[in-house]
Amino acid sequence: MGMYTELLLKCEIKEDTPPVEMAVIKYLLGDSDGLGKPDELPDHHFFNKEKWDFIGNSCSYYHTPIVVNEINKTYVFMRCDLKNYGGEIEAFLDWIWKYIDEPEGQCIGWFWYEENDRPDLLILTDTGWTFA
Numbered sequence: 696m697g698m699y700t701e702l703l704l705k706c707e708i709k710e711d712t713p714p715v716e717m718a719v720i721k722y723l724l725g726d727s728d729g730l731g732k733p734d735e736l737p738d739h740h741f742f743n744k745e746k747w748d749f750i751g752n753s754c755s756y757y758h759t760p761i762v763v764n765e766i767n768k769t770y771v772f773m774r775c776d777l778k779n780y781g782g783e784i785e786a787f788l789d790w791i792w793k794y795i796d797e798p799e800g801q802c803i804g805w806f807w808y809e810e811n812d813r814p815d816l817l818i819l820t821d822t823g824w825t826f827a
Contacts, residue, residue, distance in 0.1 A: 700779040701814070702750070702787075704804040708769040709796040716794055717769070723751035724773055741786035749777045750787045792823045802827070 708720060718733040736742045751773050777783065784806060797803055799821050806826065807814035815826040 698778065698809045699776045700784060700809065701774065701776040701807040702784050702804065703807075703814075704771060704773045704791075704817070706771055706801075706803045706819075707796040708771055709794050710767055710769075712769075712794045720769075720771065720791070720794070723748065724771060725751070737790065739786075739790045741783070741790040744781050744783045744786055746777065746781060746783050747786070749775070750783060751775055788817070788824050792819065795819060 708717070712720070715733070715735050715737055718730075718735075719737065722731070722733055732748065741747055779785075795803060797819050799819055801819045802816050803819050803824070804817045805814035806817055818825050818827045
């Protein structure tokens with residue numbers, strides 16, 4: 696057995712997010728309109744990880760991820776847990792942060808390692824994200 700890490704992400708996605716990236720976001724959160732895994736993947740080290748597609752898709756029945764589409768707005772709410780041995784969560788955050796439409800300093804979720812007493816909050820920065 697290994698230790699799990701939980702990722703919670705709640706944010707708005709930028710309106711001008713490229714279609715390739717938006718297709719991946721929707722795939723990871725179960726909203727790919729039945730199209731399955733996208734044929735084209737972005738050029739980022741996240742997609743070289745063995746379990747990149749566990750993000751979003753590896754959640755319990757009680758924590759189903761969703762993508763909410765409103766007029767010109769896309770919101771993401773995701774809660775997943777996985778054995779983060781390959782750094783999939785950090786690589787995912789490194790990839791997605793530039794498509795998040797939230798102000799710098801905004802808490803966009805948490806990262807909670809199974810043995811920790813409390814989660815580390817994810818704070819959006821102008822160059823990515825950091826823990827608080």
